[in-house]
Amino acid sequence: MREDDLIHFCPPARLIIGAGARAQLPSLVAHLGYRRGVLVTDIFFATRTPWVREYVEAAEAAGVSTLVFDGGQRDPTTALCDSATREVREVLGGATPDHVIALGGGSNIDLAKALCLTLQSGKPVREFVGVLPSVRRPLPLIALPTTAGTGSEATPGAILVDPLNSTKVAVMDNALRPQLALIDPEFTYTCPPNVTADAGIDALTHAIESYLTIDSSEYDRGGHADPGYSGRSSLTMMFAREAITLCARYLKRCYDNGGDTEARAGMCHASIYAALSYGSAGLNAVHGIAYAVAGLTHRSHGTTNAVMLPYVLGALAETRRDDLVQVARMFDISERDEDEAIQTLCHMLRDMIASLGIPTDLRALGVEHASLSGLTRNALNVTRLAKAFPVADVARAYADIVQRAYCGELGKTPLQIGDTALDFN
Numbered sequence: 001m002r003e004d005d006l007i008h009f010c011p012p013a014r015l016i017i018g019a020g021a022r023a024q025l026p027s028l029v030a031h032l033g034y035r036r037g038v039l040v041t042d043i044f045f046a047t048r049t050p051w052v053r054e055y056v057e058a059a060e061a062a063g064v065s066t067l068v069f070d071g072g073q074r075d076p077t078t079a080l081c082d083s084a085t086r087e088v089r090e091v092l093g094g095a096t097p098d099h100v101i102a103l104g105g106g107s108n109i110d111l112a113k114a115l116c117l118t119l120q121s122g123k124p125v126r127e128f129v130g131v132l133p134s135v136r137r138p139l140p141l142i143a144l145p146t147t148a149g150t151g152s153e154a155t156p157g158a159i160l161v162d163p164l165n166s167t168k169v170a171v172m173d174n175a176l177r178p179q180l181a182l183i184d185p186e187f188t189y190t191c192p193p194n195v196t197a198d199a200g201i202d203a204l205t206h207a208i209e210s211y212l213t214i215d216s217s218e219y220d221r222g223g224h225a226d227p228g229y230s231g232r233s234s235l236t237m238m239f240a241r242e243a244i245t246l247c248a249r250y251l252k253r254c255y256d257n258g259g260d261t262e263a264r265a266g267m268c269h270a271s272i273y274a275a276l277s278y279g280s281a282g283l284n285a286v287h288g289i290a291y292a293v294a295g296l297t298h299r300s301h302g303t304t305n306a307v308m309l310p311y312v313l314g315a316l317a318e319t320r321r322d323d324l325v326q327v328a329r330m331f332d333i334s335e336r337d338e339d340e341a342i343q344t345l346c347h348m349l350r351d352m353i354a355s356l357g358i359p360t361d362l363r364a365l366g367v368e369h370a371s372l373s374g375l376t377r378n379a380l381n382v383t384r385l386a387k388a389f390p391v392a393d394v395a396r397a398y399a400d401i402v403q404r405a406y407c408g409e410l411g412k413t414p415l416q417i418g419d420t421a422l423d424f425n
């Protein structure tokens with residue numbers, strides 16, 4: 001317990017976890033009173049796994065009809081959401097579904113979340129960007145994540161790419177949190193190593209970043225009565241601690257051997273616990289800078305987070321010292337000297353990221369030195385995340401982190417004067 005906490009905790013309404021748990025879904029959906037659903041997935045799951053067919057047939061037998069939309073794509077765009085809305089509404093011929101099911105990674109879950117808003121009216125998703133007015137209630141969502149991962153099955157937001165300017169926009173409201181998140185580790189057994197690595201690092205980043213973020217007592221809720229994110233608390237930190245410990249034990253094991261079912265289950269638990277932490281605490285600089293890096297390089301969400309993570313932790317060595325030492329202990333780092341333990345943690349994380357086949361500096365992602373000022377500015381423009389970074393001078397810290405991530409410099413030594421003089425104002 002932390003006496004100053006102001007907890008505003010929002011989990012999904014129901015959480016079901018277990019190998020083979022998907023078999024429970026048809027009767028549960030019928031029990032909840034749903035009768036007509038839309039299942040959002042992609043072509044891989046529709047054609048290369050039995051899961052879609054098995055669910056649709058069993059649901060039909062339980063009295064629930066399901067329309068399958070299998071046009072999901074990686075990093076869905078607002079344009080994809082709008083065309084999916086038109087296509088599904090046309091097939092439904094004026095009937096309104098009473099629930100939406102998402103089967104897939106964060107991309108399919110986010111597309112399904114957005115469709116929960118657009119399918120009723122047919123309006124373009126752009127009209128829902130930002131925070132929803134309370135009159136706009138989305139359709140209930142059931143999320144079946146197939147990566148361990150993004151945690152979108154427990155968060156209030158859908159992230160879509162705006163094709164007009166390649167930036168990511170968010171549709172965000174606690175009403176968008178799934179009514180049911182069903183986590184069946186068997187769904188993740190088919191993940192290839194690069195998807196396992198990307199998603200796993202995303203989960204670890206969620207856990208560490210939310211463990212170190214601004215306190216709930218200091219979080220700027222902007223006067224919102226029902227904020228999606230509201231800072232770290234004893235409750236979110238409890239989930240983050242468990243998630244970090246599980247990632248330390250299972251992430252590399254999962255990557256090295258996708259058939260290791262204990263490790264797969266371990267990462268599924270890590271991912272949902274990380275989401276129960278960051279899904280209420282929120283995130284800060286890793287994601288804030290990674291969004292800008294993704295805008296520049298079009299590399300995946302997990303990869304851009306992974307590159308930034310060790311450098312961001314280095315910047316918190318003063319303000320989050322005790323917490324960083326605790327994270328180091330979760331990775332079995334035993335140096336008694338706290339500075340050394342924190343340095344070892346940053347290096348160990350970077351080595352782990354390299355061992356997952358992910359680049360470890362911005363140059364390796366193709367970022368040019370001339371882009372660094374603009375990149376820093378774009379990252380600072382994500383003010384929701386920048387404001388939650390617990391350092392005194394966020395702009396200066398972001399510039400230093402970006403410069404270090406470019407040079408691959410993790411040490412405490414000041415960078416060369418020429419290197420640090422980024423014009424980010």
Ligand SMILES: NC(=O)c1ccc[n+]([C@@H]2O[C@H](COP(=O)([O-])OP(=O)(O)OC[C@H]3O[C@@H](n4cnc5c(N)ncnc54)[C@H](O)[C@@H]3O)[C@@H](O)[C@H]2O)c1
Pocket residue numbers: 042044073074075076104105106107108110146147149150151152155156157158159187188189190191192195198199202301302
């Ligand atoms: N809404 C949120 O809270 C939130 C949080 C983090 C990330 N995201 C979003 O999630 C997306 C990334 O999601 P992701 O990392 O889960 O990857 P993904 O959903 O983009 O999937 C990547 C690829 O892996 C394939 N795949 C997924 N599961 C598989 C499986 N079990 N077997 C074989 N192939 C599989 C997919 O078909 C796809 O081709 C990004 O668009 C990001 O913006 C959203």
